[in-house]
Each structure stands twice: as structure tokens, then as C-alpha cells.
Amino acid sequence: MQVKAPDRAAAEHRAPPRRPADRPRPPAARWWRSRTVQGLGYAAPTALFVAVFFLLPLLLVGQMSLHDWPLLAGDRGGNAPENYTDISDSPLFWPAVRFTLLYTVIVTVVLLGLALLLALLVQESRPGAGFFRTVYFLPGALGLASASLLFWGLYSPTTGPLTGILEKLGLVDDPVSFLGTPTSALLSTVFLVVWKFAGFYMLILLVGLQRIPHEIYEAARMDGASRAQIFRSITLPLLRPSLALSLLLCVTGSLLAFDQFFVLTKGGPDNSTVTVVQLIYREAFQKLNLGTAAALSIIVLAALLLLNIVQFRGLRRDDAS
Amino acid sequence: MGSTTGRRGQMRRLALGAVALLTTASLITACGSGEDGSGGGGGGKAADAKGVDDGATLTMWTRAATRPQSEALVKAYNAHHKNKIELTVIPTDDYQAKVGAAAGSRDLPDLFASDVVFVPNYTSSGLFADLTDRVDALPFADKLAQSHIKAGTYEGKKYVVPHTLDLSVLFYNKELYKKAELDPAKPPTTLAEWDRQARAVDALGGDVNGTFFGGNCGGCGVFTWWPSIWAAGDQVLNEDGTEAKLDSATAKKVYDTYRGWVKDDIVAPGARDETGATWTGVFPKGKVGVMPMPSTTLGLMPKNLDLGVAPIPGPDGGKSTFVGGDAIGIAATSKKADQAWNFLAWSLGDEAQVDVVAAHKDVVARTDLASNKYSDADPRLVTINQLVADGRTPYALKFGQTFNDPNGPWLSLMRDAVFGDGASVEKDNKAVSASLAD
Numbered sequence: 001m002q003v004k005a006p007d008r009a010a011a012e013h014r015a016p017p018r019r020p021a022d023r024p025r026p027p028a029a030r031w032w033r034s035r036t037v038q039g040l041g042y043a044a045p046t047a048l049f050v051a052v053f054f055l056l057p058l059l060l061v062g063q064m065s066l067h068d069w070p071l072l073a074g075d076r077g078g079n080a081p082e083n084y085t086d087i088s089d090s091p092l093f094w095p096a097v098r099f100t101l102l103y104t105v106i107v108t109v110v111l112l113g114l115a116l117l118l119a120l121l122v123q124e125s126r127p128g129a130g131f132f133r134t135v136y137f138l139p140g141a142l143g144l145a146s147a148s149l150l151f152w153g154l155y156s157p158t159t160g161p162l163t164g165i166l167e168k169l170g171l172v173d174d175p176v177s178f179l180g181t182p183t184s185a186l187l188s189t190v191f192l193v194v195w196k197f198a199g200f201y202m203l204i205l206l207v208g209l210q211r212i213p214h215e216i217y218e219a220a221r222m223d224g225a226s227r228a229q230i231f232r233s234i235t236l237p238l239l240r241p242s243l244a245l246s247l248l249l250c251v252t253g254s255l256l257a258f259d260q261f262f263v264l265t266k267g268g269p270d271n272s273t274v275t276v277v278q279l280i281y282r283e284a285f286q287k288l289n290l291g292t293a294a295a296l297s298i299i300v301l302a303a304l305l306l307l308n309i310v311q312f313r314g315l316r317r318d319d320a321s
Numbered sequence: 322m323g324s325t326t327g328r329r330g331q332m333r334r335l336a337l338g339a340v341a342l343l344t345t346a347s348l349i350t351a352c353g354s355g356e357d358g359s360g361g362g363g364g365g366k367a368a369d370a371k372g373v374d375d376g377a378t379l380t381m382w383t384r385a386a387t388r389p390q391s392e393a394l395v396k397a398y399n400a401h402h403k404n405k406i407e408l409t410v411i412p413t414d415d416y417q418a419k420v421g422a423a424a425g426s427r428d429l430p431d432l433f434a435s436d437v438v439f440v441p442n443y444t445s446s447g448l449f450a451d452l453t454d455r456v457d458a459l460p461f462a463d464k465l466a467q468s469h470i471k472a473g474t475y476e477g478k479k480y481v482v483p484h485t486l487d488l489s490v491l492f493y494n495k496e497l498y499k500k501a502e503l504d505p506a507k508p509p510t511t512l513a514e515w516d517r518q519a520r521a522v523d524a525l526g527g528d529v530n531g532t533f534f535g536g537n538c539g540g541c542g543v544f545t546w547w548p549s550i551w552a553a554g555d556q557v558l559n560e561d562g563t564e565a566k567l568d569s570a571t572a573k574k575v576y577d578t579y580r581g582w583v584k585d586d587i588v589a590p591g592a593r594d595e596t597g598a599t600w601t602g603v604f605p606k607g608k609v610g611v612m613p614m615p616s617t618t619l620g621l622m623p624k625n626l627d628l629g630v631a632p633i634p635g636p637d638g639g640k641s642t643f644v645g646g647d648a649i650g651i652a653a654t655s656k657k658a659d660q661a662w663n664f665l666a667w668s669l670g671d672e673a674q675v676d677v678v679a680a681h682k683d684v685v686a687r688t689d690l691a692s693n694k695y696s697d698a699d700p701r702l703v704t705i706n707q708l709v710a711d712g713r714t715p716y717a718l719k720f721g722q723t724f725n726d727p728n729g730p731w732l733s734l735m736r737d738a739v740f741g742d743g744a745s746v747e748k749d750n751k752a753v754s755a756s757l758a759d
Binding site: 070071072073074092156157158159163174175177179180266267268269270271274278282284285286287288 | 417418420421424425442443446447448537589590591593594595596599602603721722725726727728729732733736759
């Protein structure tokens with residue numbers, strides 16, 4: 001309803017309207033509390049989820065790591081720090097640490113290099129780009145255990161087709177042992193992981209590439225910059241957030257490698273592909289010792305936490321500079 | 322009372338939260354680790370030898386490796402009893418973890434079978450109910466496969482009965498034997514004869530090979546190599562399973578024979594990589610002369626494959642077998658022990674052993690039924706059934722982590738001895754002993 005002019009004038013002569021500051025307001029503490037309650041309400045479901053499914057198990061693992069806890073017999077009481085000191089006594093521990101680091105370096109370099117190449121190939125909206133993006137990403141839709149089983153079948157010299165195909169093509173004379181030597185087992189696993197995850201990391205990098213404004217590239221071209229210069233001085237620096245995220249995910253995932261080795265090599269041949277997480281599994285379900293497995297889990301968690309802190313700090317420093 | 326706001330307040334709340342979580346964790350842990358492992362099993366009491374058939378629903382677990390045998394027994398039992406068994410088949414590799422987790426949460430089924438070599442882990446941890454009186458009351462108690470009963474006896478009490486028996490025996494391809502001008506009626510009786518016959522078949526050339534084995538599978542080595550050592554009268558472990566004797570002169574003769582096959586390419590492709598998943602799939606293709614196989618695969622062989630069965634021989638003769646398979650017991654936490662016993666007692670009776678087990682060409686769990694109407698029609702079954710008395714089941718609490726674990730010390734010994742030069746057998750044997758005594 002519109003206010004008539006005389007009424008409006010009368011209204012103007014009345015007491016001036018209260019500004020927000022003049023309104024009676026609740027005491028500061030109550031207002032703060034109300035906001036807090038609202039915030040807690042929003043955060044509670046997630047906090048509860050994290051508490052139940054992360055913090056509580058973490059505390060249990062911490063407790064387990066300080067106790068003698070056979071899988072079949074349950075808690076037999078504290079034995080700290082025996083579970084932690086026992087870890088380094090295992091002849092498999094240090095080789096597993098070395099192998100996990102080697103695998104992480106190889107996978108990270110090969111996987112991110114290939115993912116970047118694929119992202120650069122399909123970043124422009126040309127005919128067929130959508131098809132190739134889908135094809136590259138498709139293996140990522142498969143579970144890692146399923147993909148590992150698929151490759152195990154392909155690699156098998158007794159039941160797999162690869163050896164037969166290579167023989168028919170005349171590339172080899174004898175059956176190929178894809179998982180028979182330490183080097184071939186490592187490379188065969190790396191091949192699987194790259195096949196499986198290259199499309200996923202391509203997608204992350206593709207999003208990063210498409211966020212770089214075209215005007216910057218045009219300006220560089222007008223200034224006479226070569227393709228290599230554009231890539232080095234524009235693409236790479238502006239892609240850093242996406243590269244950083246990919247690096248973080250890839251390194252963390254590789255350090256926690258388990259499924260692919262469990263299915264493909266079972267740590268063999270001759271214990272040459274045992275990863276740290278496989279050791280945790282071995283302690284818990286082969287040696288039936290949950291205490292040592294928990295201690296090893298805590299050590300891996302601490303190492304990952306440290307690594308992530310270092311990576312984040314490095315990235316923040318880069319951003320600041 | 323201190324403030325709950327500000328930095329100090331936040332810290333206090335965090336600390337309070339952590340204490341609350343720790344308290345909850347402790348309570349949960351305390352609840353989950355009860356001392357009493359006997360539950361409602363009541364297996365030690367003398368009960369009706371046949372148990373109770375009152376229409377109870379029983380839960381039962383078995384591993385995938387012995388699924389056909391378990392399913393056949395359960396199906397036959399459910400068809401003629403008021404009690405009903407709900408069978409769950411669990412992947413073989415996950416079985417120990419599943420049982421361990423269920424034991425921790427006191428959530429075991431009424432009945433659970435186990436690879437017989439892992440039974441000592443469960444009996445020593447109190448997971449099975451005491452069946453001593455019930456087993457002893459059976460009219461055929463002394464005729465049950467004693468290697469399984471022995472593996473399930475802990476501190477003088479019997480906790481399990483044989484469920485499915487799986488013996489290691491030699492399978493040989495009679496058609497290839499004829500082509501190689503070997504007598505198909507004369508399988509090897511010594512390791513030297515086995516060697517000679519495998520080489521003769523391998524000489525046929527093409528895609529035919531003399532033999533095959535799982536060279537990256539500790540369990541396969543235990544199952545197929547140890548009978549050759551036992552056949553010579555030697556031991557592989559000491560009495561309480563804490564010391565290995567795998568560096569004996571007999572053991573070295575066995576390793577030497579296998580190493581010779583690898584060196585001279587008598588073995589079918591893939592032996593070096595074979596982790597156990599497909600090792601029984603090679604012989605049915607009809608291109609391997611003679612190799613050790615699990616007896617449970619006899620009924621699964623192609624109908625057109627003319628194969629013979631023979632005991633695994635020692636270097637200079639003798640015969641033995643690894644009496645594997647599954648033993649079964651009643652969970653200590655079961656509230657239906659009498660009904661569960663009804664199934665176990667029935668499964669060992671004449672009807673189940675002959676009309677279910679023997680009819681499926683599987684090994685019977687009783688020596689007095691070695692010769693029955695089904696085995697009489699197939700002499701190979703008699704050969705297998707009679708081996709139960711000559712066979713052994715090794716006993717060691719640390720069996721899994723030492724011999725079955727793909728990263729365990731036995732697999733290193735196996736591979737060094739056969740794919741290497743065999744020079745580190747003594748050193749590797751010490752590592753095996755250390756694992757057993759761990």
C-alpha cells in the first residue's frame with residue numbers, strides 16, 4: 001500500500017526512525033552464543049561423522065598400539081613401547097620403506113607427466129575432444145582391486161592372452177613373465193596404476209588449464225613468445241594449484257599403495273614388492289598381531305601427516321612469493 | 322569454574338572432548354574383550370550322541386576353497402532335518418581376518434570350518450567349544466581321520482572333527498604316458514622314477530610338459546613337497562611345531578629334483594609366477610605328464626581326460642600325503658551347541674560319508690569307509706581313501722605366517738632352493754625356525 005503525501009510528511013515530523021544502532025539488542029554474549037549455537041548446529045553432523053569414523057578409531061588404534069593385542073585373543077594389557085620397537089626388527093620393514101618410496105617417485109613422475117600431456121592434448125574444444133576426454137577418464141571409473149584383477153588375468157602366463165598375442169606377433173619367442181622378476185613386477189604394476197589413474201589426474205589438470213584466461217596467451221603470442229616459453233612461463237605457473245593438488249593426492253595415494261600389489265604380486269617375487277601398508281596387513285592378518293599392526297599404522301599416519309605439512313608449507317610459500 | 326571461551330577455553334574443550342572420547346573407547350574396548358570364552362557352547366558336557374534336531378536355525382561359515390563339499394553336506398542335511406543351516410562361504414584369503422574380527426566382537430556363527438593347519442590358532446585362543454565327550458561317544462570315534470583330530474586337540478581336549486579332507490596325490494596323464502611309451506599302469510614309486518617319467522613325457526615336445534608346480538605359493542609347496550620328505554620317514558617340524566627340519570638330506574634331495582626340472586625346462590610355463598590361484602588349472606588341459614594335485618579336484622577333471630592317481634613317493638620309495646582340508650567345530654559362543662552337534666554327528670555318519678562325500682568323489686573322513694560302493698567303482702578313490710592312514714597334518718601355532726604367508730620365510734626357502742642354486746637352504750631353514758618360535 002502506498003503512503004499518501006500528507007501522511008508521509010506527518011511521519012517525517014514524528015520521531016526520527018531508529019537506526020539499527022539505536023535498537024535494543026541482545027547482550028553481546030547472548031548474540032555470540034546464538035551464533036555459536038547456529039554454527040555448532042551446522043557443523044555437528046560432520047563433526048559427529050569425523051568423531052565416530054575417524055577420531056574414535058584413531059584413538060582405538062593408538063590404544064591398540066600400546067597393548068599386546070592378538071587378533072584372536074583380544075586385549076592382553078599394555079606392553080608399550082614393545083610394538084613400536086618390534087617394527088624395526090622385521091627384516092621386511094626397511095626394504096618395504098625403500099620400495100614404497102621408490103614406487104611413489106616413479107608413479108608420481110610418470111603419472112603426472114602423462115596426465116599433463118593428456119590434459120594439454122584435449123584442453124581445446126575441438127571435434128572429438130569430448131570423446132578422447134571420456135576415453136582417457138574411463139579406466140578411472142573402475143575400482144582399483146577390479147582393475148588389478150583384470151591386469152593379473154592379462155599378465156598371467158598360464159591363463160592370460162598377452163603372452164600369446166606377443167608370441168603371435170613375433171615379438172617374443174618364450175612366454176613372458178610379467179610379474180616374475182622384481183623389475184618386471186614393479187613396472188607391470190606401475191603400468192596398471194598409470195592406466196587406471198592418468199585420466200583422473202588429467203581431469204584435475206584440465207580444470208586448471210581451462211581456468212587460465214585466454215587473454216594471457218594472446219598477449220604472450222602478440223609479444224612473440226614461443227610455445228615452449230608460453231608453457232614454461234604462463235601455463236606451468238598458473239597451473240600450480242592444480243598441480244599441487246594432483247601431487248598431494250598422488251604422493252599420498254602411492255605411499256598407501258596396497259590393493260594393486262596385494263592382487264598382482266602379493267609382495268613378490270622374493271618379497272621385492274612389499275609396501276608398508278602390506279606390512280600392516282601382514283602383521284594383522286598373517287601374524288595375527290593387531291598391536292604391531294596398529295603401531296605401524298600410527299607411524300605411517302605420522303609420516304604422512306609430516307609429509308603433507310611440508311608439502312602445504314612449500315606450496316603456501318610459493319603462493320606468497 | 323573456568324571460562325569456556327577464548328583460546329584457553331577452546332583448549333580446555335578440546336581436552337575435555339579427547340578425554341570423553343578416550344573414556345568411550347575404553348568402555349567399548351572393555352565391553353568387547355570379555356574374559357569368558359566359553360559362552361553357551363557347553364560342548365564339554367556329555368550329551369546325546371546325536372544332538373538335538375528341533376527346528377533350530379544354525380549359522381555356519383566355510384572358506385571358498387572347500388565350498389562344493391560344504392554345500393553338498395549342508396544341502397543334504399537341510400533336506401532331511403528340522404534344523405536348518407544357513408551356510409556362508411567366505412573368500413579363502415579373507416577367512417582368518419573374518420574369523421578374527423568376529424571373535425573380537427563375539428559374533429562367530431554356530432559352526433565354523435577352518436583350514437586344518439589354522440585350527441591350532443583357534444583352539445589355543447578358545448574360539449571352539451570343547452567336544453571331547455561328544456566325539457568320544459561316537460561309535461566310530463577311533464576311525465575318524467586322526468590327523469585332523471590331533472590338529473584339533475589342545476591341552477588334551479578335542480575341539481573339532483574332520484569336515485572335508487583334501488589329500489595331495491600324484492595325477493598322471495595316461496594318454497601322454499602311452500605316447501611317451503611309458504606303462505600307464507606303472508606310476509612312479511620313487512622320486513627318481515617320477516623324474517624319469519616326467520622327462521620322458523616332456524620329450525614329446527610341442528606344448529607338452531613333464532610336470533608343473535606352484536613355484537610362488539608357499540601353501541602349494543607345503544602340500545606337495547612335504548609328502549616326499551615324510552615318505553622317507555623324515556620329519557619337517559619338531560613335535561610342538563617350533564623348529565623346522567627343512568634342511569635335511571632328504572629335503573635337499575627333493576629340492577634338487579625340482580631344481581633339475583626348472584633348469585632343464587621340464588616344467589610347464591608359469592611355475593615361477595604361480596601364486597596358487599591357478600596351479601590346479603594346468604593339469605586338466607591335458608598337456609602335463611605327471612604332477613601333484615589336490616584329491617578334491619578329481620571329481621572336477623574333464624570326463625575325456627584319462628588320468629591315473631598315485632601316492633606321492635619319497636626319494637627312494639615310500640608314500641605319504643598331506644592330509645589337508647577343513648576341520649569344523651562349534652563356536653564357544655554358540656547358544657545352540659546341541660543342535661550344531663546334530664549336524665556334525667550326522668556329517669560323520671555312514672549316510673553322509675557314503676551318499677554325499679563319497680558320491681562326489683571326495684575323501685571320506687573315516688578309515689572304515691575307505692572302501693565303499695562309490696570307491697569300489699573307481700579304484701583311484703580307494704587309492705586316495707587308503708592314504709588317509711599314511712598321511713600327516715603338520716602342527717604349528719605359527720603355521721600361517723611361516724608357510725602360507727606369501728612374504729613368509731618358507732617361500733624364500735622354496736624359491737632359493739629351486740629357482741636359485743640351493744646354497745642358502747640352511748640359512749633359510751633358520752629363518753623358518755625363527756618364525757615358528759616367534
